[in-house]
Amino acid sequence: MVENLNHWSFVIASYGIGVIGTAVLVLSSLLAMRNAEARKDKARDR
Amino acid sequence: MHGFANPARFLRLARILTIPLLLAGIVVTLAALGWGLFGAPAERLQGDSVRILFVHVPAAWLGMGGWSAIAVASLAELVWRHPLAGIGARAAALPGAFFALLCLITGSLWGRPAWGTWWVWDGRLTSMLVLFFLYCAYIALADAANRDGANGTRLPAIFGLVGAVNIPIIHYSVLWWNSLHQPPSISLGKSEMAPAFLYGLLAATIGFSLIFGAVVLMRMRAILADAQAEARLRRRAMEAVDG
Numbered sequence: 071m072v073e074n075l076n077h078w079s080f081v082i083a084s085y086g087i088g089v090i091g092t093a094v095l096v097l098s099s100l101l102a103m104r105n106a107e108a109r110k111d112k113a114r115d116r
Numbered sequence: 117m118h119g120f121a122n123p124a125r126f127l128r129l130a131r132i133l134t135i136p137l138l139l140a141g142i143v144v145t146l147a148a149l150g151w152g153l154f155g156a157p158a159e160r161l162q163g164d165s166v167r168i169l170f171v172h173v174p175a176a177w178l179g180m181g182g183w184s185a186i187a188v189a190s191l192a193e194l195v196w197r198h199p200l201a202g203i204g205a206r207a208a209a210l211p212g213a214f215f216a217l218l219c220l221i222t223g224s225l226w227g228r229p230a231w232g233t234w235w236v237w238d239g240r241l242t243s244m245l246v247l248f249f250l251y252c253a254y255i256a257l258a259d260a261a262n263r264d265g266a267n268g269t270r271l272p273a274i275f276g277l278v279g280a281v282n283i284p285i286i287h288y289s290v291l292w293w294n295s296l297h298q299p300p301s302i303s304l305g306k307s308e309m310a311p312a313f314l315y316g317l318l319a320a321t322i323g324f325s326l327i328f329g330a331v332v333l334m335r336m337r338a339i340l341a342d343a344q345a346e347a348r349l350r351r352r353a354m355e356a357v358d359g
Contacts, residue, residue: 075229077164084222085149088171092145092327095214096138099334103134106341113348 141326148320182212190276207335213251239289
């Protein structure tokens, strides 16, 4: 028998994990790209 | 495909596409998730928990799509020795692993109110968990191979191809074995889903896919830039030794 749970807490948790996780993935990839391209430019300018 | 074998040509296109893809993905995804939260109706049997669909299903498709991309890129690397294929495969691994994990977590959060349990060891859930472990192994293998230089890229490519056997297992698991998980509601040219859910789901899938594409481009640019920086430093060191 399925309990009568408040579905909204599961919905909010899913959306929160999805949005925050995607934001972390995007920001970490963006930073990695910026840092790597800065290192490349620095190596060229030396 | 070989038109983009030249990294300089690829980088010119990637610089144009990265930010527009990312911004379009963010706008479409937020609109679709807004619809999922506030616009879509509650479902007759599953109630409000059905709204998890707008995160869970795109995550599942991108988890499987990411490995399909790795398999195609691995084939291109092994057969045609395409110079960017291995880099594309490496760049797709982390976002693929993230979406596979997101699918598992949101599936668990959906299973608790819908099935009364967080987890069951059935074919669909177990094969998706195996996919996540395959991603982890691929990332470790590709990193180790990258440290070994260009000669080590064949092993992750072979692993990427062999691991693709899990994709049809995930897809057909709900048809082959008894499962709490429902069978596919959408197939090519056919849908059993009400329009209020179908169009929002398609929008969420397009949005997350655009973000996935932008992340892959960013990670490919990072790998290429690191390789170029290392090559320049090595050349300078050789010149200093020769001089």
